[in-house]
Amino acid sequence: MHVILRSVELSLNTRRQRQIKNLLDWLPMHYGAALQVKDLQKKYSRGVHRPVDASRKYNCHGLTFASRRTRIEEAAEIKKIIEDDEYVEINRNEALPGDVVVYYVDGDPEHSGIVVSMEPLAGPLVLSKWGFCQEVVHRIPECPYDARHVVFYRVVS
Amino acid sequence: MNRLFDIDISEAAQSLAVANTPYFLLRKLKTDPAVREISERFSQDEILDGLRTALEADPTESVNAVRPYVYLAALSQKPSPEALKAATTLQADKWEWYLLIAASFLETYFSISRQTFRAEPIILSSARPTSTVPASRIVFKA
Numbered sequence: 528m529h530v531i532l533r534s535v536e537l538s539l540n541t542r543r544q545r546q547i548k549n550l551l552d553w554l555p556m557h558y559g560a561a562l563q564v565k566d567l568q569k570k571y572s573r574g575v576h577r578p579v580d581a582s583r584k585y586n587c588h589g590l591t592f593a594s595r596r597t598r599i600e601e602a603a604e605i606k607k608i609i610e611d612d613e614y615v616e617i618n619r620n621e622a623l624p625g626d627v628v629v630y631y632v633d634g635d636p637e638h639s640g641i642v643v644s645m646e647p648l649a650g651p652l653v654l655s656k657w658g659f660c661q662e663v664v665h666r667i668p669e670c671p672y673d674a675r676h677v678v679f680y681r682v683v684s
Numbered sequence: 685m686n687r688l689f690d691i692d693i694s695e696a697a698q699s700l701a702v703a704n705t706p707y708f709l710l711r712k713l714k715t716d717p718a719v720r721e722i723s724e725r726f727s728q729d730e731i732l733d734g735l736r737t738a739l740e741a742d743p744t745e746s747v748n749a750v751r752p753y754v755y756l757a758a759l760s761q762k763p764s765p766e767a768l769k770a771a772t773t774l775q776a777d778k779w780e781w782y783l784l785i786a787a788s789f790l791e792t793y794f795s796i797s798r799q800t801f802r803a804e805p806i807i808l809s810s811a812r813p814t815s816t817v818p819a820s821r822i823v824f825k826a
Contacts, residue, residue: 550780
């Protein structure tokens with residue numbers, strides 16, 4: 528029997544047992560996504576573009592906060608995770624591998640990623656997923672997102 | 685209609701491809717050159733017709749997937765909100781961010797104060813050949 532998998536919400540809780548609104552979308556990617564991935568590789572050639580396919584199943588916040596299981600899109604949900612999971616804001620120059628970074632524009636968390644290393648001159652290198660497209664290890668500003676207001680967080684206990 | 689569908693919206697398609705949140709796409713559409721071109725070149729009825737047609741397609745291809753959002757953005761740049769209001773009532777189940785983006789454009793539309801006024805010039809002094817001051821001083825009075 529074939530099971531048609533469409534969009535579902537996973538049972539996903541914060542530490543304080545509040546459900547995180549999410550969407551796991553099993554629909555195939557748009558035709559043309561592979562070309563968009565290649566365009567991004569060319570445009571951001573200094574990044575390490577991981578060889579993973581474009582996917583609707585998870586986005587950047589799903590990678591950062593939900594182990595690549597699902598998509599999280601709403602600002603209120605990111606705020607809920609940061610509060611309930613006891614993330615503490617840290618200074619950029621204190622960031623270490625394992626910390627997370629969120630890019631905000633007018634309160635909208637338009638991007639997030641996980642710090643994977645601190646380069647002496649370039650600062651943090653971040654692993655993130657770019658929308659439906661690929662995962663990339665990149666410097667903070669070298670991505671399609673507005674990097675003027677980025678906030679670093681750490682879970683300390 | 686074909687002319688509307690011929691406008692290159694690949695930049696918007698790329699914005700959708702990297703969008704982690706619907707508001708990212710919304711911000712990108714506001715400054716997308718194709719959105720401006722469509723808004724300037726086509727009437728709101730033409731764009732609304734194009735939107736209806738676009739919603740009948742399947743969003744399986746990257747350009748078709750962003751097309752309704754592009755047309756919504758173009759309608760939001762029109763001087764009258766009527767077509768944008770009509771667009772918010774269309775059936776768009778296959779576009780998961782459609783209702784949110786349509787509502788956001790409509791909300792933005794009405795939060796911006798739109799006022800048109802006519803400015804009539806008043807000439808305060810006439811040109812004099814030997815004068816070192818500007819030939820005339822014109823003040824616009826609302």
